[in-house]
Amino acid sequence: MNKITKISIVVFALSSMFVFSSCERDDEQNLDERNWQLVWSDEFDESKGSLPDSTNWNFELGNGDNGWGNAELQSYTNDTANIRMDGNGHLQIVAIKNGTSYTSARITTKGKFEQKLGRIEASIKLPYGPGIWPAFWMLGSNIDSVSWPACGEIDIMEYRGQQPDIVHGSLHGPGYSGGNPVTKSYGLTQGRFDTDFHLFAVEWDEEKIDFFVDDYLFQRVYSDDVSGDWVYNQPFYLLLNVAVGGNFVGFPTSDTPFPQTMTVDYVRVYNEIR
Amino acid sequence: MKTKRNITLNWLILAIFTAAFSISCERELDELKPVSYPIMPEVFIDDFSSGLNYAAFGGSVPTAFDVDKEVAYDNSEASMRFDVPDANDPAGAYAGGVFFTSVGRDLSVFDALTFYIKASQPATIDVLGFGNDLGESKFQTSINGVTVNTSWKKVIIPLPDPKKLTAERGMLFYSEGPENGLGYTFWIDEVKFEKLGTIAYPRFTIQNGNNDNQSSFVGVSMQISGLSSIFNMPNGIDQSVNISTAYFDFATSDETIATVDENGKVVIVGGPGTAKITASINGEEALGSLTIQSKGAFISAPTPISLPADVISIFSDAYPNIAVNYYNGYWAPYQTTQSADFEVNGDHILYYTNFNFVGIEFSSPTQDASSMTHLHLDVYVPSNLTSDAQFKLELVDFGTGGTGSYVTSIPAASSQQWVSFDIPLSSFSGLTNRAKLAQLIFSTTSTGFTGFYADNIYLYR
Numbered sequence: 001m002n003k004i005t006k007i008s009i010v011v012f013a014l015s016s017m018f019v020f021s022s023c024e025r026d027d028e029q030n031l032d033e034r035n036w037q038l039v040w041s042d043e044f045d046e047s048k049g050s051l052p053d054s055t056n057w058n059f060e061l062g063n064g065d066n067g068w069g070n071a072e073l074q075s076y077t078n079d080t081a082n083i084r085m086d087g088n089g090h091l092q093i094v095a096i097k098n099g100t101s102y103t104s105a106r107i108t109t110k111g112k113f114e115q116k117l118g119r120i121e122a123s124i125k126l127p128y129g130p131g132i133w134p135a136f137w138m139l140g141s142n143i144d145s146v147s148w149p150a151c152g153e154i155d156i157m158e159y160r161g162q163q164p165d166i167v168h169g170s171l172h173g174p175g176y177s178g179g180n181p182v183t184k185s186y187g188l189t190q191g192r193f194d195t196d197f198h199l200f201a202v203e204w205d206e207e208k209i210d211f212f213v214d215d216y217l218f219q220r221v222y223s224d225d226v227s228g229d230w231v232y233n234q235p236f237y238l239l240l241n242v243a244v245g246g247n248f249v250g251f252p253t254s255d256t257p258f259p260q261t262m263t264v265d266y267v268r269v270y271n272e273i274r
Numbered sequence: 275m276k277t278k279r280n281i282t283l284n285w286l287i288l289a290i291f292t293a294a295f296s297i298s299c300e301r302e303l304d305e306l307k308p309v310s311y312p313i314m315p316e317v318f319i320d321d322f323s324s325g326l327n328y329a330a331f332g333g334s335v336p337t338a339f340d341v342d343k344e345v346a347y348d349n350s351e352a353s354m355r356f357d358v359p360d361a362n363d364p365a366g367a368y369a370g371g372v373f374f375t376s377v378g379r380d381l382s383v384f385d386a387l388t389f390y391i392k393a394s395q396p397a398t399i400d401v402l403g404f405g406n407d408l409g410e411s412k413f414q415t416s417i418n419g420v421t422v423n424t425s426w427k428k429v430i431i432p433l434p435d436p437k438k439l440t441a442e443r444g445m446l447f448y449s450e451g452p453e454n455g456l457g458y459t460f461w462i463d464e465v466k467f468e469k470l471g472t473i474a475y476p477r478f479t480i481q482n483g484n485n486d487n488q489s490s491f492v493g494v495s496m497q498i499s500g501l502s503s504i505f506n507m508p509n510g511i512d513q514s515v516n517i518s519t520a521y522f523d524f525a526t527s528d529e530t531i532a533t534v535d536e537n538g539k540v541v542i543v544g545g546p547g548t549a550k551i552t553a554s555i556n557g558e559e560a561l562g563s564l565t566i567q568s569k570g571a572f573i574s575a576p577t578p579i580s581l582p583a584d585v586i587s588i589f590s591d592a593y594p595n596i597a598v599n600y601y602n603g604y605w606a607p608y609q610t611t612q613s614a615d616f617e618v619n620g621d622h623i624l625y626y627t628n629f630n631f632v633g634i635e636f637s638s639p640t641q642d643a644s645s646m647t648h649l650h651l652d653v654y655v656p657s658n659l660t661s662d663a664q665f666k667l668e669l670v671d672f673g674t675g676g677t678g679s680y681v682t683s684i685p686a687a688s689s690q691q692w693v694s695f696d697i698p699l700s701s702f703s704g705l706t707n708r709a710k711l712a713q714l715i716f717s718t719t720s721t722g723f724t725g726f727y728a729d730n731i732y733l734y735r
Contacts, residue, residue: 161510162509165472190472191472194474195475256510257510257512
């Protein structure tokens, strides 16, 4: 009798531990420890109403060819109505509706800061509404010589304003681009990406790229997972933009609230110290 | 072994009982909580959930609702079917009713009522909501103009403040009339309360979002109005939601000047002084406010001196009043005038706000004023007039007398005090006969003259 009791206590203790731990640590991941050293960042600490630091960022202006290749509707400007510091340590990119047309902003670090491998992250509060398409992404620096998609594209974060609880991480390269990228989605349970800041990141080494939301790994792509060439062995530059309408997102409706603001707390880039 | 085991089991039971008793013994009075109601998300999945009842609205087709075992969302067992009647259906003019429980449910852990809906044809459903319990319906919440078509779609109705919904009995209500005179059928299924977490940016207003000012007196009460709410739905689209006053937490900046109760009723209790009434829901400040400028004690209009036998009284506390159909006809479409009538210490006052024109009718029966000589009227303009205000009065005879008009003015210097008018009936030009007087109409062309109090309106000789 004694013996039986003892065993059942042990079993009970084990099962309660199991229940307890599975409740508490549902989404814990065991990832390799890696050491990161900050090599570049923009904290967007400039005064209210100023434009992004021109030593870090370029503007891309206008409507692009065929709506930047995606049938996007907006015209990009460098007007402080569309892009500015909020004076509280954030960059704001604002999509505005003017009658039947839209303005917004798109900035890149092309030629100013380019990065091969490492961890690239940004803390962002997203806009919302049907047809709103914000992105934090990278393009291969050799885009002018080999063109897209041979240069490669790393979409650290893309999002459709009509699905404010879901973000997407994708790779576009030769043989897997446009409507056929390597991609995966991450959804919040009982939450939205536009009501608070979230951390979007990739960790990129020679053999793979990991995609994170709030330090949760939701997609790992190895070099042999892609159907075409692995082109992520050269420097890439960073982009931040808010598009309105386009092939990925569909089009805004009369119900889409405007203006819509993407608020970026910081962009930081790290090298791995081995 | 078997016996031993039983003994141990008994000991265990005893131990549990002891534990239970010792807990209940230690419980103190102040630990007792209000009755808590069951948390039950399901309203109608494949059948009525526990304790759910149905009642049709008055004037609606009583048999409009039925459980349908043929059509259901996701091939489930059954759905709710609603047959909207054709226009002029003798059984009823519309389909409408309430699904309610006899015992309240605790909805405070949810943030939305959701269900799937489809119809036999594209249509726009007038009202869908919850919080109607056929009684007080304290937390009634609804959305209007829900478009439906022949495919199932999900409808989401936000819970404006879940914390307040701890004993809700109104699970679902609906009201829908014919589309272009023709009836049709719609189905609702998988009705349940959910915690979505994807409804954002609640925005609330009182006074239609305006910061209104109102001067008044001790003893006067008024109602906070212009309540609305907007939520951003899980698809990024803003949705207007009709919500009841009880969701709002009202506050006054100075309760020695004006108080406000949970129903938004404001009472001026002191002054002179200023109190600002604001509101919030679930900690979210509502846009808009009402600032009360209390002028202190109310000064009544002069007490009339005519003998009752010589008076036909339309509105006065000094005389018995004749039968009056209305003191504000809300004549569409051009009238803007609203009424905010009040009472101070038993003295009833008409208060016309947002004034352009307004009519008083006393046609049941009409009044024979042939023997009367004058119209008396006391007027008080609560705002500060910057120039003399034009004031036009018209008397209408429903017999052969026609309409007579008289134009006077209220001097700017007489604003914020009582002004008495004694107008000879012979001065109403165009009024040829007053045997069947039926209406008195006030109007103005002065834009600064936005409202007035009126008292002691009577005809006399």
